Amino acid sequence: MPRDPEWWRGAVIYQIYPRSYQDSDGDGIGDLKGIVRRLPHIASLGVDAIWISPFFTSPMKDFGYDVSDYCDVDPMFGTLADFDAVVETAHSLGIRVMIDLVLSHTSEAHPWFVESRLSRDNPKSDWYVWADAKPDGTPPNNWLSIFGGSAWQWDGRRMQYYLHNFLTSQPDLNFHNPDVQEALLDVERFWLKRGVDGFRLDTINFYFADKMLRDNPALPPERRNDSIAPGVNPYNWQEHLYSKNQAENLDFLRRFRAELEPYGAAAVGEVGDAQRGLEIMAEYTSGGDKVQMCYPFEMLQPQRLTAAAAADTFWRLSHSAPDAWPCWAFSNHDVERHPTRWGLTDAAARVYTTMLMCLRGSVCLYQGEELGLPEAEVAFEDLQDPYGIEFWPEYKGRDGCRTPIAWQDDAPLGGFSEGKPWLPVSPQHLPLSVAAQEADPDAMLHHYRRAIALRHAHPALARGEHDGVHSRGDVLHFTRSWEGETVFCAFNLGVAEADVPLPQGAWAPIGTDLGAVTKAENGLVRLGPWQCCLALKRPGD
Secondary structure (H helix, E strand, O other), X not given: OOOOOOOOOOOXXXXXXXXXXXXXXXXXXXXXXXXXXXXXXXHHHOOOEEEEOOOEEOOOOOOOXXXXXXXXXXXXXXXXXXXXXXXXXXXXXXXEEEEEEOOOEOOOOOHHHHHHOOOOXXXXXXXXXXXXXXXXXXXXXXXXXXXXXXXEEEEOOOOEEEEOOOOOOOOEEOOOOHHHHHHHHHHHHHHHHOOOOEEXXXXXXXXXXXXXXXXXXXXXXXXXXXXXXXXXXXXXXXXXXXXXXOOOHHHHHHHHHHHHHHHOOEEEEEOOOOOOHHHHHHHHHHHHOOOOXXXXXXXXXXXXXXXXXXXXXXXXXXXXXXXXXXXXXXXXXXXXXXXXXXXXOHHHHHHHHHHHOOOOOEEEEEOOHHHOOOOOOOOHHHOOOHHHHHHOOOOOOOHHHOOOOOOOOOOHHHHOOOOOOOOOOOOOXXXXXXXXXXXXXXXXXXXXXXXXXXXXXXXXXXHOEEOOOEEEOOEEEEEEEEOOEEEEEEEEOOOOOEEEEOOOOOOEEOOHHHOOOOOEEOOEEEEOOOOEEEEEEOOOO
16 A cells, blocks of 8 residues: 555544445354455445454454453454455555554453453452442442443352443453553554554544543533433433543543554544543544544534534534544444434435535545445344433334345345345345445435545545534535645525535536536525535636
């Protein structure tokens, strides 16, 4: 790959959830060889990089986000040689490779934890967050797990509690221990030497817990929201001042960034916080010495992203840290697919896609998003996600966005596998298969290709600054500028016609193959429902 330390800036990153992408051996579970087979499809989209969700050795109680060996491939996904083939093939197609590192916690089956729980005085006894019970035997404090209940689990051998912000089988590492930090940096070095171009850092703001283990304060009902955890989860009832978001994290991120620099690699962090997500993202990406980019949850929320909400998000971001670089996503492996979540029509989904490709920041697309897939319905008896099983039926979990990709509409199981898939292939997805959409020039798949091509054709959209993001009723509008190129963008995110002023100057239409209009009368462009205006002004115009 060409050496470009700024490759990540404005990049379009395609997320692969390997269990559900392509099965190569008929066991019903996607694998690394399956990814190699389908990389030409990803390359055809025009994306810059892939991000592969965890494929490391794991008991799979949280489907790979519970790691028992950071430096090997779980046999269900293949071998290290298969991973090398992914990197080699991706690079030959001009695609960089990012992998998902889960550093805040391990599996309880990880050798580090197996040793740590043996006693209070073994070499790894302080590698995890252990604490004594209160005098009445209850947990050390009031911290809650995102997956429900106390964040503390009693261990009878050590006669202490250990911290788990997620499943009880996912104990939290103690980042206050320098040896833990060095071991995790060794993991980073292992994969960088193996040729990866960067990392997606899971739960990046959970690395450190308060040394004093102070109670989290209650969060008043009027400040609660369900952007991080479903509304039925009492996790939303606390302000998480002490269980995460600690200031010590900044120094660790600087150490992590220093390891990336010689390789020209990049990192994108997942910031999960319902109250301060944007502000934390700004802290973690500003200054050029921590991670290059983070994605908050402002565009992953249950409520549809309105023009006013988008403008407010960028206003808050600009006031928190103007030089911070976001990475925006509408969907991923943890949330309901956005066409269903936001109740979008086909026209609405298209204009949101075009808008995403025009925003300042980088972009993450989730597998199947390019097909316009709705959320799949998964019956309770087919559920695999412990989160959904815990909170059913008020919250159905994450399986609906994780069902296997349909490659062919006329093949058994959509061409995903020859064996029973780990989750059912959605009958609703078969008519939206890759093969069916390839044959239809008006399909959503081709719209994504055109939108990504627009971003690459105009550096102002990928890397440029903007004049602020503004809302005017249901219309979101802004200009992007880079090295003399200026692009005006306006998006009608509503069902009624709307007029938007076209800035003064000579503007040439672009994006007409995306349904964009630029015809102005008396300085106004009339946008129909779910329509956009895209116009280019070059130097001297």
